[in-house]
Amino acid sequence: MKVAIGISTMNDGVYSALSNSKDISRECDIIICQQVSDASAVFPMESYDLSSINVIVKYEKGLSRSRNTLLQAAMDQGYDFLIISDDDVKYIPEGLSNLIDHLSTHRHQHLQFQSTNEHDELRKKYKKKSFTLSSLDILKVSSIEMCLNIGLLKKQNIRFDESFGLGAGWPVGEEAVMLSDIQNSGQEIVFLPISVTNHPDESTGEKLFFDALMLKSRGVLFRRCYGAAKGLIITLLFWMRKFVLKPSKRNAFRKLTSLKLLIKGYNECGKS
Numbered sequence: 001m002k003v004a005i006g007i008s009t010m011n012d013g014v015y016s017a018l019s020n021s022k023d024i025s026r027e028c029d030i031i032i033c034q035q036v037s038d039a040s041a042v043f044p045m046e047s048y049d050l051s052s053i054n055v056i057v058k059y060e061k062g063l064s065r066s067r068n069t070l071l072q073a074a075m076d077q078g079y080d081f082l083i084i085s086d087d088d089v090k091y092i093p094e095g096l097s098n099l100i101d102h103l104s105t106h107r108h109q110h111l112q113f114q115s116t117n118e119h120d121e122l123r124k125k126y127k128k129k130s131f132t133l134s135s136l137d138i139l140k141v142s143s144i145e146m147c148l149n150i151g152l153l154k155k156q157n158i159r160f161d162e163s164f165g166l167g168a169g170w171p172v173g174e175e176a177v178m179l180s181d182i183q184n185s186g187q188e189i190v191f192l193p194i195s196v197t198n199h200p201d202e203s204t205g206e207k208l209f210f211d212a213l214m215l216k217s218r219g220v221l222f223r224r225c226y227g228a229a230k231g232l233i234i235t236l237l238f239w240m241r242k243f244v245l246k247p248s249k250r251n252a253f254r255k256l257t258s259l260k261l262l263i264k265g266y267n268e269c270g271k272s
Helices: 013-021 063-076 093-106 150-156 174-184 204-209 212-245 255-268
Strands: 003-010 029-035 053-058 081-086 110-116 146-149 189-198
Touching (some): 003 013, 013 029, 013 053, 029 063, 053 063, 063 174, 081 093, 093 110, 093 146, 093 189, 146 174, 174 212, 204 212, 212 255
Parallel strands (some): 003 029, 003 081, 029 053
Antiparallel strands (some): 081 146, 110 146
């Protein structure tokens, strides 16, 4: 199996990407998409060993655009699988090696694996055994837990939806949309209880309690992934759980306001 790690980064984040990936380049190849916001900026890399690392420079922004650049490079270069990553992610060598050893038995599937935090603890509650993800399970998958089957994506012409993700009109959910499109094409995503990546715990999910765009984006996301009827049901259930039954202490929105924002996003799906 020919495997690469595809790392998205912006400006001088390329140095973190190079540093974090230098010790695992013997396990698989590294492809870095460095998005540069200033065309006049220069990021010298002469001091880095780039023999097994391909750095692609793009003068643009948008996380999903970066992911698509990495996907296209993996397709063009004949890779079988691409592990999705960011510049602040570190890797667990034995976990990465274990994952690669399993790929030959999953040549007709995509994979989700485990990630740990800065304390070397699992970043979320994972199941202890392998299983095939349901349509709702995809909402729990982080991008840095994804190992994509390049041949299957190429066959069905599946790419990241560039309307979603940081730097896009709807700044959340690009991984869920991608996995939804994968499932809707008839392909499977299988979870493997193998810890591969390490990343500090973060609280970006808390932004939906005080950022109107982040909350609206959830409504857009649910309709994009599940369609009109099921998407509306999931939007309402999400509102009940987050703003009625177990509201966050950081919640800046009234119950009715939060519902209006979610429904507004739901109604705007496909307009941005």
